[in-house]
Amino acid sequence: MTRIVSRFPLPPMSLGTERHLTVHAYGDPDAHPKAYVQAGLHAGELPGLLVLHHLIRRLDAGEDPILGQIVLVPVANPIGQSQLLRGQMIGRTSLADGTNFNREYPDLATAVGDAVAGRLGKDSETNVALIRDVFGEILADQAAHAEGEGAYLRLTLMRLACDADIVLDLHCDDDATFHVYLADHLWPDAADLPAYLESPVTMLANESGGNPFDESLSKLWFDLRNRFGAATPVPSACLASTVELRGGGDVGDALAEDDADRIYRFLQHRGLIGGDPGPVPELLRPATPLNGMEIVKSPLPGIVSYRVPLGAEVVTGQAIADLIDPTADDPAEGRIEITAGTDGFVFARKTHRFVWPGETIAKIAGGQSLAGRAGKLLTD
Structure with missing residues (x-):
């Protein structure tokens, strides 16, 4: 399977330094459905990095055709990767300003809404395409004026994902079972995600506070639908989720390969990859608030x-x-x-x-x- 690898440089914060994002892409770059999956936004959370390593190997094998577009970012936070203190990676928060790397993503619903006001119609697909174009343009403009490496990283990750139908942000907790965070407005249509992932815990909220990465992409659609009403249909066009791959010590090839297979079958079910994913499994437990x-x-x-x-x-x-x-x-x-x-x-x-x-x-x-x-x- 053809894979395109791109590198996006981050602006240096000191002399003689350089960091970049490495992005792996499969399929037609204009195709939909599009899935965007990243890992390591909290840089020390390693399970997701290994899962994407195995997912890349699986996709490279080419056993099934790519029917849409799949974008993978195995290390979403090279800044955090570089933060070492006495032999420990400090990858959850910025040592420069103390900000959590998965908080403070810009809420652009108002800006996007102002830009599309009067331009939306009665066809939901046309509305989705317009909103995605405007969302990307606003993010590009903000990235061009971003102050500092951290702000630029946030905007670059959002630009890579803003037109995606599916966004999975892979994390882990300290010592934990598998669990998934989703928006209320995506439920129950998104129930196939925790079902295929075999997650015993799914927790729902339209707004969790702090503006994490996944909500910066999914909540925009909810806010625009509430703003414009039924006369100009705006669907929840981005299934964005934070996926917690158990605990920080749950790192190993066998487990990561199994998790990669679960994501692969979910993407098959959603029409991004050919082949038979099998029936949607039963949820292990009901979703909870x-x-x-x-x-x-x-x-x-x-x-x-x-x-x-x-x-x-x-x-x-x-x-x-x-x-x-x-x-x-x-x-x-x-x-x-x-x-x-x-x-x-x-x-x-x-x-x-x-x-x-x-x-x-x-x-x-x-x-x-x-x-x-x-x-x-x-x-x-």
Whole structure:
């Protein structure tokens, strides 16, 4: 299968340095449907990099025809890749300004809406094409005036994905099961994604707070549809999702090859690759609201000892861990039970078992919205 490799240079932030994005593309560059898949936006999250390595190998083998366009970016954050501190990669946030690399993407719905106002008609396909053209033009203009490497990187990634029908942003948590974030307005049409990925957790929100990469691409369509109404149909033309490939230690060829196969079959089902993907699997669990996700936090410093494993179904009030202070005068008083605040599925924990006050101990996907869960729904 013919693959085109392109390199997009980033503006240097200091003398004598140079970084670039490497992009692998298959199919006609003007074809649709188009899928865009990236990994390593949080640069130290390695499972996605290995998954895309195996997906590239699979596509190169040419066992099935490419029917649309597939764009892969195995390392979406060369800035984070270069941030080494005493032998550790600091790839989640920028050392220059402290910004999370998966936050603060520009919300361009208003700008795009102003530019297409009065130009949209009654044909949804024509409207989609116009909106994509204008979206790309605005991003190109902003990239031309971007200040700094980080801003330019964000805009370049958006430019590569802004006309895609499917966008998958591959991440991982600390110690976790597979889980998927999707927008409410994409559900249930997007249920085939977590089904093919065999994800036990799917969490839904139109706005999670902080403007992550996937929402900068999918929410625009939701906002434009609300702005212009039914007279000028604007579909949800971009299925964008953050896909969490378990935990940071879940890195290996066998697992990555299996995950690449799951993505491959999903793309087959969506008409990007020929061949038979097999029937859509049943969802492992129902989707749940993102504001029903409990982020269990530590009240004090100490050592965490978990009582329940990843994947456990728990109920409100159930002890899920003990927080231990080994310096306590009385060992019996040096233990605090940490309990679940909702019924749900424990999908994430900490690998390093020492915690500070306010640090996340676990995440539970609950089926009901939780009081006070509003605004920024994700952990930074």
